[in-house]
Amino acid sequence: MTDTPVTDARVPAPLQEAAPTVTAAAAADHHLPQFHVRLPRGYVNDPNGPIDIGGEAHLYFQSRPRVDLDVPVEWGHATSDDLVHWTLHRPAIVPLPGGADSGGAWSGNTVLHDGVVRAYYSGKVDHSPFQSVLLAESTDGGNTFGAPVQVVADPAADEAITMFRDPFVWQHDDGWSMAVGAAAADQVASVRHYRSADGIDWTFVGDLVTMPRETVHGVDTGEGWECPQVITIDGSDVAIVASWSHADGPGDVLAVPLTGDPRPYRIDDGQHFYAASVMRTGSWGPVLFGWVTEGRTPQWTEQAGWSGAISLPRRAWIEGGRLRTEPHPAVDVLRAGGPTSADGATIDAQAEVVLHDPVTGRIRFRFSDTEFLDVVVDTDADTLTVDRSCASADPRADRSPAVVRRPFDGASDRPAVRVLLDGSVVEVFTSAGRSVTTRVYPVQAPPWTVEAPTGATWWPLGGPVDPVFRSARS
Incomplete structure (x- = not known):
């Protein structure tokens, strides 16, 4: 996805082998959330690929060790057995110098396939017009991932695609489906749909949903959609997208029903919720996370030394044709x-x-x-x-x-x-x-x-x- 103003090609940060030191200023900062996944210092944005591995929740997220958007983004990693008490780990994916993600390991998701955790994500290379769809695999339970390989071809020039990123993969029928967010030169937003029998060789089969930019109930639908997710509840499919434009950047998180009334609507009415990420299945049912963005000037954020957090987990359901959420019952333990x-x-x-x-x-x-x-x-x-x-x-x-x-x-x-x-x-x-x-x-x-x-x-x-x-x- 794209950052909000305040972070990307990067030398990997040193591995953290012990609890990070929190400065006295940070310890006294009453603005710091204590129950939302975040870093002790540095920059956090999109949640990526929450997954249940043997009853343990793994949550990945965009992170940087400093509040500096010139630092290439990596995948932070936290685990929990209750969705509430989280353990921070070393970054799970760090950009590989000279590799397909040298400019940053951007948003995507994870799936479990024959005991291997697969991470599909957007790899940024500074000279490329697109963030290419990459696959990296983990054989140690999702803690570290190997070198990525590109598995989906970038859009062809004659398609007039101006933005292409953020794969979301899920098991569907007898194979796998992938959604990728896109924008076109004529300001038509879309979620592109790919299919694969093995999760490695992918074929473009059309658009899951597409929409010209317009204003619906006061909401700008965007010239492009990033961070697409597909959630299925009681047989109803809903695409969750983040509206985006070249001129203005991030907009709102929208739900777009794939069955029934296709009109989009906001799934959060606040100013500081973006880049939703869903755990489709697992021990806790359908769970939704989002990036809690900052509501202060970039200068203040840089002075504080930290930015962003991940929302509390939300239980999602569909009622009256609308995706609805509430704090996950696990949150009650707080x-x-x-x-x-x-x-x-x-x-x-x-x-x-x-x-x-x-x-x-x-x-x-x-x-x-x-x-x-x-x-x-x-x-x-x-x-x-x-x-x-x-x-x-x-x-x-x-x-x-x-x-x-x-x-x-x-x-x-x-x-x-x-x-x-x-x-x-x-x-x-x-x-x-x-x-x-x-x-x-x-x-x-x-x-x-x-x-x-x-x-x-x-x-x-x-x-x-x-x-x-x-x-x-x-």
């Missing part, structure tokens, strides 16, 4: 004590607040007298608004609001509103399976307080897990 009344509660930088019924009012996270985040419910307008206009006294923080229309499902047993706060990361979920992922950067450090309608409850986040990621020799 709840420590409680629940207790939220109104007037004193909280740290990690907390969950739940509004059980949709009542007009607001949940306010008060950081200081002048800094606060409001999650506003308006039952008459049938909207939920995440208002960040006063969330930071620092002018370098993004203050734009997010609005969800028709956010509630009265027939659901899910809470009307569920807000998870982890440092600067805010994830909001509603009873209709809608979500808002956003960022806040209050100057005031915790403790903070909560003001909430009667009946709202809260939990500190901590539970039986250590909030600091473990690092393993691998």
Whole structure:
């Protein structure tokens, strides 16, 4: 995929054989999330190829050891047996100098084939107009991968393709399918479809879905689609794509039904969710992750020394023809004590607040007298608004609001509103399976307080897990 402004040809970083040292400044940074997969320092973006290997979740992600987009991207690696407590490992794929990914090992996914973990991904070479589709294999359970080989030909010149990247492979019928994101010179976005009997020799069979650039319900569908994913739930196929344009870069994550109504829609209504990645099958059912982007200036991010995180795992389902998500039930292990009344509660930088019924009012996270985040419910307008206009006294923080229309499902047993706060990361979920992922950067450090309608409850986040990621020799 393509970076947001703030990272690519690179000398491999030194292997980390022990827990990375966290500087005193980072340790005191209350904006650092503690329960979202990230690096202690450096740059994190797209989640790649989450896979269940023998009951252990392996999550790969785009990473750089520094907040420097000139450093070629590699595949970071974390594992978990519960989707919550993660162990960081050495990078699983590092660009090979002079190789097919010398300019960066970009986005893709993983599959298990006869005991071998196969990583399909985009390899960047600085002089090439495309990121070529590569295959690298792991025979040690997904910890390290061998040298990559190109397995799909780049588009021909007469196809007028201007962007081509991010393979997604899944087992289908008696063989394998691959989706690759593309943009054309006439601003037609597409998900190209390839088939293979063995996962090595691939044939282009047409487009899974294609769409001229347009605005649908206020959403720009993009001139191209990157990071395509295909999820199948109860017999329904949905393509998940990240809208993109040459001029503006990343846009929104869209769901495009492959059966039924083909109109795309956003799967997260926040400003800071991009490049979704799905675990189609496994011990935890269909699971979705996303890249939590930054909401502050590049200069501030570089000063902090870290950027980006991976969203909490989300359970995905289809209802009323729409892909919906909520925090995966595994996330509940983070709840420590409680629940207790939220109104007037004193909280740290990690907390969950739940509004059980949709009542007009607001949940306010008060950081200081002048800094606060409001999650506003308006039952008459049938909207939920995440208002960040006063969330930071620092002018370098993004203050734009997010609005969800028709956010509630009265027939659901899910809470009307569920807000998870982890440092600067805010994830909001509603009873209709809608979500808002956003960022806040209050100057005031915790403790903070909560003001909430009667009946709202809260939990500190901590539970039986250590909030600091473990690092393993691998």
